[in-house]
Amino acid sequence: MARLDKPKTGQWELVICLAAPLLLILVISLSGWYFSRRMQRDVRDRTEVLKQIPAMEQQVREIRRMIATFVVADGATDKAAELALTVGRATKKSGFVIQSSTVDKQPGGEADLWMDYRVAIRGEGTLKTVIGVTDSLELSEHRFRTIQLNWKLKQLAPELIGDVDCTLMVRTLRNKPAPGGNVVTPAQLAERAATLTVLSQSVSAWIDAKQAPLDLKSFDDRNPFVEAEASKGEVDQSLSFRLTGIVHEINRPMIMTDKGVYGVGDEVDGFTVEAISNDAVTVIGRSGIRQIVNLYRGGGGP
């Protein structure tokens, strides 16, 4: 007798009928979610890049403007002559007697991205004139920085004058072409931009700081080592000459008077010239009294 087949109950068909729509819904929703998320991310990233790059370019332009004075233009000659002129102007403006100044190029650093100039200044002057020179250089567009400074007192009267040996540095930057080949993501670019922002804020605080020249009034009339009687009055009664000019020769400064031209050690109408400063001369009379004669600027008196 043939064995009867197990009757079909249709259970599996039923399961498939019930599960298939659910599975289909699941597949559609998952794939739809996945693709839309992917597209959204792509669109968001690209939109971000489109906003990020112009903002970055703006930031780069601002930073470049900020550091423009440090950057040596491509093909430009070196800045040594320009720096020497700046030093000359600063010393002249401050009345500092310069004996020598040298500007040396230092070896470049970090793939020639920057190069330093070493400026050595030697001369003599009062502390006020040294402050004037360094202030003028430090506030100049080149932003000199002092590396080493020596001011050593060598003369008490008529002013406190010292020998100066000062080394300053100036940094120049070179415009190197940006290296190619690095593939970055927008996130990496944002990270680099954040670092750049922090750094530029720190540097701009120094570069953009509006600093007025220092007020040097506190240095006027401060020499406690000049005799009180010698510092009084423009011209002593007993003096019979007028100081009309001072010639700042490095080795031999001279004074011009209405009686002639004299140097240190010369005698003018019974007074010996002891020291010559920027705008005054100290003379010693036969009695040993020391007097300061200031430049004659017209008016009464001898």
Added chain:
Amino acid sequence: MALYQLNLAAGQVITVDRRKLWLRYLGIYLAIAILVMGVMVYWFTGAMVSLSEQKKTLDWDEALFVKAHPGTASMKDCLNQSANEVANLTAMLESIQTFQNNGQRSASLLLGLGGSLPPGMEVGDVSVSGPEGRLSVVVYMAASQRLDDGKALPSVISQWEKNPLLAGRVTHLTSENSEHRAFGGRDLLSWRFSGILEKGK
């Protein structure tokens, strides 16, 4: 004649009524599923179409952007170029910062040291040296005006510490020694002070 009907599947299959009920439920279930699928397909298609339109606009904007940036073939190039530019500029700024930290602003330092001394005292020698910013200052005063060291020294140091030009700039300020010396035909007292300068000030 009697008619007999034999239902051999009785007990093994569901009844007609139950089958009708099942079919009704299945129909409702399938209809809801189809509706849900339709809604989802509609929603996702709409989203995709919207995104696709945004992409088209982006493509257009990017094409214009790339055109405005000679030397770049794609946005990827622009991105890389920007990143390299930023890296270059970062190196430049770091170099300026190092330069700033390695040097001193000596004018304000000298003014602070010389301009705030008590009357009768003057800065004689000043020296700033070394990468660590060693400061050495000699202060002179006429021996005839001699003050009690115990009062004069703290007075000098406190004047310097109070000076805004030196505040937070000079550390480890100490008195090294004092000596009596003849200078320029005068009898002077000198005090030597030393300190360390803060970097980058």
